[in-house]
Amino acid sequence: MPFRQKLKAITFPLTVLSWLLLLLSTLSNTNGRAAEWLGGPWPEWVTLTAQAAFAAGAFIYQRGRPDPLHGNDFVGLLRRLLLGPGMLATACVGLHLLERLVQVKFPTDDQTFFACVYTVNLALFVVFLAYTNYSWRSLVLFRASPRVQRQWVWFEVLLGFTLLFRLLDWVPPHPFDYLIVGGLGIFGVYLSGNQQWVAYLNRRQKWEAVLLQIAIMLALAVFVAYFLRIRNDLKLVAPAPQHAFLLLNAFFGTFYAFMGLMVTIFNLPTAGVFEQKREEILSMQRLTQLIQKGQNEEEVYAMLFDSAVQTMDADAAWLTLEDNEGATTVQHYRVSQGQADEVQRLLQEYKLNHTEYLNNDLASTDGFRELHLPYNSLIVMPLRSAKRRYGALYMLKEHRFGFDRENLSILQTFASQTVLSIENLQLVHISLENQRVQEELKIASAVQDSLIPKDLPIDSWFDISSYAASAREVGGDFYDFLHLPGRQLAILIGDVSGKGVTAAFHVAQMKGIFHALMQENHLARSEREKFPVPSRFMTQANTALSRCLERSAFVTASLYIIDYENAGFVFARAGHCHTLYYHSIKEEVSYFQTAGLGLGIIRNDSYEKHIKNQFYDYNPGDVMVIYTDGIVEARNADQEEYGEQRLLDMLEQTFSLEADEIKEQILNDLAQFSAGQPMHDDQTLLVVKFKSSQPDTLN
């Protein structure tokens, strides 16, 4: 809006110029030398026009200035109003007194000095009115509806028109002039009803506002008194100013201040209630913020206690917290432990200690009267959630009927907010703890991973491929290899009952047992007895595990010792899955059907009777498939198990392939079968293929 900006830019210089013109024109009407020099007297319309232009300029300039109201700082606005325009009033009085003094000291008929003082004071008055009324505008329009905003603009425009009254040398015929001025005055009174801002002051600010408004009215009165006084002065040469405009503005300025004063004074008694509400909201906010800051429980309780005591304006209070051993008082306010204990004991007798309780007349309640407490009102608010009780808040007041239903509902909000914060804090603790456990599980998983042999035995006699996957972070399956002297290889596979961390411990134990038992026995009489045969190994492992496995836990395992010098192997199956085998001679796939009891089921020497060795001479091209039940018990969408038959069928199709490929084919088939199903159990799969090339024996 370039026009408005341009207007704004030229308003100030125009106002100053019009005032100078007014000064000169007034001087030209005096009997002094200045008048002669100016060639006066100038016509009256010059003075009137200059006056109107100055008043209009001052108001328009003030209108364009930034809103004097900063946020909700009403008192600040009033204070600035008193400082700025208040100074103008002081200057006005000072100039008037100076003029009087000069008149007394140097009596003269010369009107020049008097005219100067008058013109300056007129300017001060106009500026004062402009400043004041535009400050009032900020207050009138504070949170005002668009309707009120439109009304204010009309008010401004109509007041502006009254400037033209004298200017055009036309005054509305009597009694219309009175009607117009009176009507505008009533309009001002109507607008003065917009005093919403008073509600936003607290008690102290209201007192301040009252004093400031009185001061502003005094300043206005000073000007009005001055102009009334000099109106009849003989030295006054200027024509009467635009009375209607200035009168209406002064009236509105004064009346708005007066209305504000009244509203503020009548609001003073309720200021306490507003402040209390404010305090409640602030306390609630503080409590809410504490949750987000994640402070500790003590701070939340202390916060609750302080807020409640402050908001309820209690004369005494205490807070108890409950744990498994009972309630302990953690916060006191002007109450002794003895008094608190007595009240609690009494409430317990009445079985009221876990409910909300409000008693506004303790003196007429038998039990309490006997306690001789200096209090007459009691409120008890338990802190509890659906799950548990946290404690209770007790508050006392000296006078009867000290608490009302509203207090009770505020306390309820406080209590539920507090319980919410406490439970949030506990949740945060739990989730941190969970995170720590997760981290530790990751470590456990890494440790267990390191227990699984990474380097598979490599020899020209056979070909081994392995696969292992855990259903959880740590698993209960295990397998291991050990090269024994004399061209033998021990393979151990097994499964610990149960899952997770307990199972993982037993896995580590089994690995230890395996390596400990497969040590060379130097006292052995023959080569064959240097290492335990599988059945002997299982018996010893059973004894070792019996001491540390919990009663319902057991371990299944198979140990194979392959002697590739003699192209044979011996194995024992301790309750573990049957070994799947491809016999190349018979071109047949079958399971080795051997008996054998799991480890840890019988915990005495009789175990020996339940485990057997199976010897077999292998041929090149034979394939051995060793696995855990996670493979054959994997389920599909119809809850059917993969099963031994399907595994057998797979080997029938793939026995001619390399060990790696056989394993891949089986796993692919398994993955297809159980697609979309969660993994229930750990899975381990070892494929051993015996080779035809036997370079060593050829030498």
Added chain:
Amino acid sequence: MKITQHSSAGTLTLILDGELDASSSVLLDTELAKPETLQFQKVLINCKQLNYISSAGLGVFISHLQQFQDAGVKLVFFNMQDKVYNVFEILGLDTLMTIVPSEEEATAV
């Protein structure tokens, strides 16, 4: 898993219905751990509706096995489905526990 039981003349019969896994085995353990269980001469387990048994379920029977033997209580399984029997057999439990095809045989043991 649903466990129903009835007792008559020194015999307690438990009927297992459903899958005996880690969570349901706790129920079974509570039943078997009751002191009055050891007052019976015979505890029969009807496995007709038992569709699956996990290692945790086996663990429950294993953990009570010794106790039953010491107290002279016979533990007899009957009506067992093939796939469940297979699990008992692989683990070698068929040599330790009495598993018979029908209720008549179970009563006769």
